[in-house]
Amino acid sequence: MESVFGLVGKDFAIVAADSSAVHSILVHKTNEDKIMILDSHKLMGASGETGDRAQFTEYIQKNVALYQFRNGIPLTTAAAANFTRGELATALRKNPYMVNIIMAGYDKDIGPSIYFIDYIASLHKLDKAAFGYGSYFALSMMDRHYRKDMIVEEAIDLVDKIIMEIRSRLVVAPPNFVIKIVDKDGAREYAWRESIKDAPVPGV
């Protein structure tokens, strides 16, 4: 089962997700990137039904870009989160998207923030959030070790502790994780934590 978690630091936000693509008992790949970069200063980590996840995150990414093209300025993190919630809520009673989302962003005047968005479109702004079976370990580790205004090194240390906990305590633990960070310099990939490496795919 897929784990995604995120936390807010001093002037950055971090989202980490496992990277296995699983179909019943088969692991298709172990380097699937589940954290979509929405625009220069927004990240969206998603977990849930594979097709819904890929389609829905891309849909949100393109709509965020469209807003910027039409209006000349980017959406704030709160606006993007509320837009996402709106799309999930509209679809909920017709054709629900089974996707849980942690959206992280950096706004110049507000600083970093993360938003928890359930698959049934419950939205809440939080300092620390997690989804999946890994959330039982992630939330507990964060309850114990998280402090407001951590620096990057401390936050990554906590993320590593959480990944260690998930790997050792979850029976079908995902082997690899991807970590992405967003701060005033933008949203980018920070690191991979791999204990199993896939054979490299020839470039397309």
Add this chain to the structure above:
Amino acid sequence: MSIFEYNGSALVAMVGKNCFAIASDRRLGVQLQTIATDFQKIYKIHEKLFIGLSGLATDAQTLYQRLVFRHKLYQLREERDMKPETFASLVSAILYEKRFGPYFCQPVIAGLGDEDKPFICTMDSIGAKELAKDFVVAGTASESLYGACESMFKPDMDAEELFETISQALLSSVDRDCLSGWGGHVYVVTPTEVTERILKGRMD
């Protein structure tokens, strides 16, 4: 498990002498897991009208957005705020529109009507209004709340005493309900001011 018990909530409103109080718990959960301890369930419609929404959080958020929309339109057309009785009828109509695919919410409405007379009411998820002269309750802790309010309530309390009474009723009831709690949020509204207070109770 019932859909009304998915997120967990406790809401209560009480009438005093020329004032009212409305209180909620602060927990946002996903079944057994607590996601947040600062989730807002009481919303201000205007200075003398508040609505609390218990039940499924996503529907509470959607319903709140629809109600604010309708009230803002009303304000533009009528150039005044809605009376609580009118607002209650609006909420009832909006809920009944979805009679065969309802919003899984139970609202608690509290306001000061003509001549600042306190008005409270609750309704079920399909809009059956329940007007009361003393107190109304909603949420997963409603049964405990009925008992606590019935024993603690007396008519014509002033703002200070009303705050104490509603706080004690809320805290003692949520302590018997695993799905609600993590503190309390109390608004006491008189014709001249609105006092918002956070309660610290058993944080479990």
